Amino acid sequence: GNSVTQMEGPVTLSEEAFLTINCTYTATGYPSLFWYVQYPGEGLQLLLKATKADDKGSNKGFEATYRKETTSFHLEKGSVQVSDSAVYFCALRVQGAQKLVFGQGTRLTINP
Amino acid sequence: EPEVTQTPSHQVTQMGQEVILRCVPISNHLYFYWYRQILGQKVEFLVSFYNNEISEKSEIFDDQFSVERPDGSNFTLKIRSTKLEDSAMYFCASMGLNNEKLFFGSGTQLSVL
Numbered sequence: 083g084n085s086v087t088q089m090e091g092p093v094t095l096s097e098e099a100f101l102t103i104n105c106t107y108t109a110t111g112y113p114s115l116f117w118y119v120q121y122p123g124e125g126l127q128l129l130l131k132a133t134k135a136d137d138k139g140s141n142k143g144f145e146a147t148y149r150k151e152t153t154s155f156h157l158e159k160g161s162v163q164v165s166d167s168a169v170y171f172c173a174l175r176v177q178g179a180q181k182l183v184f185g186q187g188t189r190l191t192i193n194p
Numbered sequence: 195e196p197e198v199t200q201t202p203s204h205q206v207t208q209m210g211q212e213v214i215l216r217c218v219p220i221s222n223h224l225y226f227y228w229y230r231q232i233l234g235q236k237v238e239f240l241v242s243f244y245n246n247e248i249s250e251k252s253e254i255f256d257d258q259f260s261v262e263r264p265d266g267s268n269f270t271l272k273i274r275s276t277k278l279e280d281s282a283m284y285f286c287a288s289m290g291l292n293n294e295k296l297f298f299g300s301g302t303q304l305s306v307l
């Protein structure tokens with residue numbers, strides 16, 4: 083079946099550190115891939131997405147590249163801020179489907 | 195930016211009781227969803243709803259669950275007889291016709307005692 087696996091959290095970093103949150107997927111066909119972020123007390127928000135192989139999604143300094151050969155969509159940011167503290171969810175949607183398949187989420191805490 | 199609103203933010207109920215979780219999707223959206231996340235586990239799809247009927251549901255969404263759009267603005271999830279294992283955060287989401295972006299509410303934390 084279709085599934086998403088994220089690196090286990092929680093992740094704690096200092097401000098300005100480099101961030102990587104790993105995400106790999108299993109899917110039939112060619113899914114679209116997403117990163118959602120949930121700030122404290124809020125709903126999940128779309129952070130970035132990529133719809134085909136080698137596409138790079140980017141937003142707010144975060145990037146992720148759709149790697150078909152490694153079935154991965156790792157989230158990266160060069161210099162994190164305290165305001166990036168949140169839970170990050172990797173997700174996929176297979177072609178023709180409406181539902182998203184999520185990973186378990188990774189809690190990120192950035193210390194000043 | 196428009197928001198999906200969920201109420202209540204926390205709900206505590208006794209096992210066997212019925213609960214209704216409420217959501218107000220974004221006003222011009224046409225696709226509606228419920229997801230849930232049991233503590234420490236993945237966010238799981240429950241059901242999608244379009245054109246006043248269920249378009250897809252997961253194995254979790256058994257006869258104890260139902261959804262309704264009673265008045266054109268609210269979208270509710272009813273659990274008829276709650277079990278301990280229904281304790282989770284329940285997220286409502288909606289999407290417009292362009293199928294581009296899913297908007298989520300901030301969730302209802304359901305605790306079944």
